[in-house]
Structures are given as structure tokens and as C-alpha cells.
Amino acid sequence: MKSNNEYYSGFEIGPIRPPSEAQSLLLRITRNCPWNKCRFCSLYKNESFSVRPIEHVLCDISTLKRFIDELDQAEKLFLSEKRAVMQKLYEQDHLACQSAEMWRMNGKKSVFLQDANSMVIKADDMVTILNALRENFPDIERITTYARSHTIARIRDEDLKRIADAGLNRIHIGMESACDKILDLVEKGVDKKIHITAGKKIKKTNIELSEYFMPGLGGNEYWRENAIDTADALNQINPDFIRIRTLAVPDSSLLSEDYKKGTFSRVNDERAVEELLLFVNELKGIDSTIKSDHILNLIPEFEGKLPEDKPKMIGVLEWFLNLDQSERNIFKIGRRTGIMNSIRHLDIDSKRMRVIELINSNHIANDNIDTVVEELMKNFI
Numbered sequence: 587m588k589s590n591n592e593y594y595s596g597f598e599i600g601p602i603r604p605p606s607e608a609q610s611l612l613l614r615i616t617r618n619c620p621w622n623k624c625r626f627c628s629l630y631k632n633e634s635f636s637v638r639p640i641e642h643v644l645c646d647i648s649t650l651k652r653f654i655d656e657l658d659q660a661e662k663l664f665l666s667e668k669r670a671v672m673q674k675l676y677e678q679d680h681l682a683c684q685s686a687e688m689w690r691m692n693g694k695k696s697v698f699l700q701d702a703n704s705m706v707i708k709a710d711d712m713v714t715i716l717n718a719l720r721e722n723f724p725d726i727e728r729i730t731t732y733a734r735s736h737t738i739a740r741i742r743d744e745d746l747k748r749i750a751d752a753g754l755n756r757i758h759i760g761m762e763s764a765c766d767k768i769l770d771l772v773e774k775g776v777d778k779k780i781h782i783t784a785g786k787k788i789k790k791t792n793i794e795l796s797e798y799f800m801p802g803l804g805g806n807e808y809w810r811e812n813a814i815d816t817a818d819a820l821n822q823i824n825p826d827f828i829r830i831r832t833l834a835v836p837d838s839s840l841l842s843e844d845y846k847k848g849t850f851s852r853v854n855d856e857r858a859v860e861e862l863l864l865f866v867n868e869l870k871g872i873d874s875t876i877k878s879d880h881i882l883n884l885i886p887e888f889e890g891k892l893p894e895d896k897p898k899m900i901g902v903l904e905w906f907l908n909l910d911q912s913e914r915n916i917f918k919i920g921r922r923t924g925i926m927n928s929i930r931h932l933d934i935d936s937k938r939m940r941v942i943e944l945i946n947s948n949h950i951a952n953d954n955i956d957t958v959v960e961e962l963m964k965n966f967i
């Protein structure tokens with residue numbers, strides 16, 4: 587099939603999805619990021635943005651439907667015959683086959699539309715894709731996508747309502763910060779006002795809104811502003827979810843160059859936790875759920891529903907800040923090496939011993955732990 591001078595070359599999958607979409611079908615409707623300038627992000631740096639022709643996306647959906655029907659039928663066959671069906675589908679389109687099988691296993695309940703900002707496509711096309719998904723897979727409970735505030739702010743209310751009515755249930759927005767100075771420095775391409783306009787616009791529909799906050803993005807210079815201004819914007823929006831995504835600086839990012847030149851100073855774990863403490867204290871009058879669903883975040887237990895869980899969330903941050911330095915070091919290394927994934931693990935002897943061995947054998951001390959942690963965090967990007 588040929589469309590817009592581009593031939594259909596099979597099912598496509600983009601590079602990322604939110605952690606909460608681990609069970610979802612990944613359906614790629616655009617490739618890469620149309621903005622692609624944020625200094626902390628290297629995900630799509632050498633890739634150019636394109637919109638996949640809608641016929642190609644619809645072809646992905648129909649292939650998937652056919653594969654899933656065949657796989658369902660194959661369940662009634664002997665194992666060797668089932669394997670033959672799998673092999674045949676794999677040879678026809680291996681990504682579609684893998685996606686169909688994985689999604690079947692996960693119950694076919696949710697879909698994530700890739701890549702970074704698929705809300706840039708025409709509203710009519712988005713509605714067509716959503717309708718095709720719902721018609722082919724009536725059991726879908728949730729369809730979600732990433733979007734930039736800048737894009738959402740420009741969508742007409744009536745178009746957003748049509749998209750919501752067609753079944754888009756959740757939009758994930760990388761707010762990162764609502765401090766204008768920081769947004770400017772990291773070239774996010776939006777300001778606080780646009781973030782608020784976009785967030786409020788989504789909240790007027792029945793689409794759930796997930797906003798991401800990035801502690802550390804203001805560095806040591808603007809950590810307070812990052813916490814206070816972002817909390818203020820979120821207080822005005824009242825998103826359904828606030829997701830914490832602590833800054834990590836990939837070597838290939840422009841922010842890494844700023845760091846090497848000395849024009850950006852990175853906060854250490856203690857400062858990032860102080861920033862979160864200030865942030866959560868500033869969140870007022872909203873009922874968002876805070877999620878800490880990423881390995882980059884130091885304290886996984888910093889989660890809960892506002893306002894009732896606020897004291898508990900403050901408590902886990904204070905727990906860390908009140909540890910003595912050697913205990914904080916053990917937890918920091920334990921967490922960043924994947925040995926500890928709960929604050930309770932600091933009390934488990936076997937885990938403590940493994941971390942202490944690592945600290946000793948790698949000569950990690952108070953004066954080099956921040957550098958070690960920075961390096962370890964790059965593994966999680």
C-alpha cells in the first residue's frame with residue numbers, strides 16, 4: 587500500500603511508553619517528536635518527526651485484529667499446530683505477531699498511542715483511529731497518549747470533545763516544570779500559562795490527565811522555583827495524576843553539555859528530596875493522585891491521594907532526610923543499583939550487606955557518592 591509517497595512496510599512500534607502502559611498495545615501513529623528541542627531529552631535527537639499515513643495505522647489495526655482472531659482460533663489446536671500458526675504470522679509481520687500475542691496475554695484492555703506528541707494529527711484522523719480501535723476491539727477499557735501542552739492549547743474545544751467522545755481516555759503531559767525561567771533554560775517550548783491552559787482544557791473533557799513533574803530540572807539555582815511554580819500550576823489544573831520523574835542527564839543530551847560547561851548544576855539526592863518536600867507542601871486544594879512509578883525516583887513510597895495521603899508522603903521524605911549520612915548512602919546506592927526498591931529494604935540485612943560490599947569495593951564515600959549516583963542513574967534512562 588502506498589500513501590503520501592510512503593509505502594506501508596508493516597506494523598511499527600516506537601521506542602517508549604509510560605511505565606503505567608506496560609500492559610498496553612503500542613500503536614504508533616506518529617514517529618518521534620515534532621518539537622525535539624528539550625535540553626534534558628535525548629530520546630529522539632537524531633530522528634525526524636513524521637505522521638504515519640492514516641491508512642497505514644488502520645492497516646496496523648486490521649492486521650492486529652486478524653492475527654488475534656487467528657491466535658484465538660489456534661488455542662483450540664494441538665501445540666504443534668498452534669506453533670505453526672504462530673510461525674506463519676511471525677513470518678508475515680513479526681512486530682504485529684509479537685504485539686498481538688503480548689496484548690492477548692494481557693487481556694486486550696488498554697492501548698497507548700505513540701510517539702511523543704500524537705495529538706498533533708488532525709482531529710478527524712484521531713477520531714477515525716479511535717473508532718477503528720473501538721470497533722475492532724470492543725473490550726478496550728483505556729486508550730491513552732502523550733501530548734505537549736503547546737499542542738493541546740491549540741486544539742479547539744469541540745475537537746477535543748470529539749476525540750474524548752471517540753474514546754481517548756487519558757493524556758500524559760510532560761509538564762516537567764511550570765517555572766518560566768526553567769522552561770526557557772531547558773527549551774521546553776511552553777510557558778506556565780500554556781501548561782495551565784492545556785491542563786484546564788483537558789480537565790473540561792472526560793479525558794483523564796496525567797502531568798509529569800521533574801524534580802532537579804532547575805538545578806541548584808532554581809530548585810525552590812521549580813517546586814513552588816510547578817505546584818502552583820498543578821493547583822490551578824487539579825490533574826487526575828501527578829507523576830514524578832526525577833531528572834537524569836543522559837550524556838547525549840544538550841543539558842549534559844551545559845553541565846560540563848558549568849552553566850547547569852545538578853542537585854544531589856538530598857536536594858531532590860528537599861525539593862519534593864517543598865513541592866508537596868505547596869500542593870493545596872486538589873485531589874490528584876501522586877504516582878512515583880519510575881525507577882529514577884529515589885523514594886518509591888512517595889505516592890498517594892491528595893489531600894488525605896499528604897502527611898504520609900511528607901513522612902517518607904522526612905524519613906530519608908533524617909537518616910544519618912551513612913544510612914542515606916546505603917539507601918541511595920541500594921536504590922540506584924536495583925538492590926533496594928522500598929524504604930523497608932534498608933532494614934533487610936541481606937540487602938544491606940550487598941550494598942555495603944558494593945560501597946566498600948568501589949570506594950564510595952561521602953565525597954564521591956553524588957557522582958556515582960549520577961552515573962548509575964544513566965542506566966535507567
Ligand code: SF4
Binds near residue numbers: 622
Ligand atoms: S517534547 Fe518530550 S519527547 Fe519532545 S524533546 Fe521534549 S521531552 Fe523529548
